[in-house]
Amino acid sequence: DTEVTQTPKHLVMGMTNKKSLKCEQHMGHRAMYWYKQKAKKPPELMFVYSYEKLSINESVPSRFSPECPNSSLLNLHLHALQPEDSALYLCASSQVFLDGGYQPQHFGDGTRLSIL
Amino acid sequence: QKEVEQNSGPLSVPEGAIASLNCTYSDRGSQSFFWYRQYSGKSPELIMFIYSNGDKEDGRFTAQLNKASQYVSLLIRDSQPSDSATYLCAVGSGGFKTIFGAGTRLFVKA
Numbered sequence: 443d444t445e446v447t448q449t450p451k452h453l454v455m456g457m458t459n460k461k462s463l464k465c466e467q468h469m470g471h472r473a474m475y476w477y478k479q480k481a482k483k484p485p486e487l488m489f490v491y492s493y494e495k496l497s498i499n500e501s502v503p504s505r506f507s508p509e510c511p512n513s514s515l516l517n518l519h520l521h522a523l524q525p526e527d528s529a530l531y532l533c534a535s536s537q538v539f540l541d542g543g544y545q546p547q548h549f550g551d552g553t554r555l556s557i558l
Numbered sequence: 559q560k561e562v563e564q565n566s567g568p569l570s571v572p573e574g575a576i577a578s579l580n581c582t583y584s585d586r587g588s589q590s591f592f593w594y595r596q597y598s599g600k601s602p603e604l605i606m607f608i609y610s611n612g613d614k615e616d617g618r619f620t621a622q623l624n625k626a627s628q629y630v631s632l633l634i635r636d637s638q639p640s641d642s643a644t645y646l647c648a649v650g651s652g653g654f655k656t657i658f659g660a661g662t663r664l665f666v667k668a
Contacts, residue, residue: 473654484646484658485602497654532601536654546592547656549601 445469446550448533454556457523463553465516465533473497474516475547476508477532485532491516492538523557530554560585562649564659572667577634579662581647584628590650591623591630595643596661602646606632637666 446467455461467474473492477485490498491510499508505527507519516533530552537545561584571577579593590609594602606621608614608630614621620633630649634641647659 475654484660487655490654492654530601546590546604546607548604549594552601 446533446535446548448531448550448553450553451551452554452556454558455520455523456558457525459523460519460521462520463518463531463533463555465518465550466514467516467533467535467548467550468514469535469548470537471535471548472513472538473536474510475534475536476516476518477534477549479530479532479552489518520555523555525557528555528557560649560651560657562647562657562659564645564647564662566660567663568665569662570665570667571637573637573639575637575666577637577641577664577666579632579634579645579647579664581630581632581649581659582628583630583647583649583657585649585651585657586625586628588625588628588649588651590656591621592648592650592656593619593621593632594646594648594658595641596646597643634664637664639666639668642666 449464476488479485488502489508494510505522509517532552533550534547536547563582593606596602608621608623618635622631644661646661648656
């Protein structure tokens, strides 16, 4: 069983809808990540939070809005998405080294998102 | 542009053989190296990580790192059909960024 839990597992939404993806980890990790993965491609980093602060935004369109309410939770708010945004959205978490290094990332099962 | 290169495969090996998966990376300052296994339709699963030159063994898996050659590999001994998956090499180059290779598809024939 994964220790990073993502909900929902599947989501179908229209281009005018607003929805949110949720991620929760109970591993005591202080870094959390959102990735997007298209079929037969590697995961692409979208956002990184470290100690609940946004550390990295990989020039993601504003129709994706991340939020980190606390050290265990990570949300991704979706609005006015396009069909090309259909993909598997993965959440991951990791420890943080004090020297800035980082530990391996542990992934949740993902949310498979389809935009109609 | 930091890059991680893998042979896309498919790599086909018979059951019981050793599967050898290879990866090269472009950023000489890279510090952390990871191998993930991903079954079709599933999320990546961490199977090995290595930080220092040399070999690291865990069960049937051995990760090998050569920083001078900017090369990292994964050996799977006694390959099983259940090992059939895509194997992603990932490299940490500083901060929180991990760069993933495109993955190598492995088929283990029964």
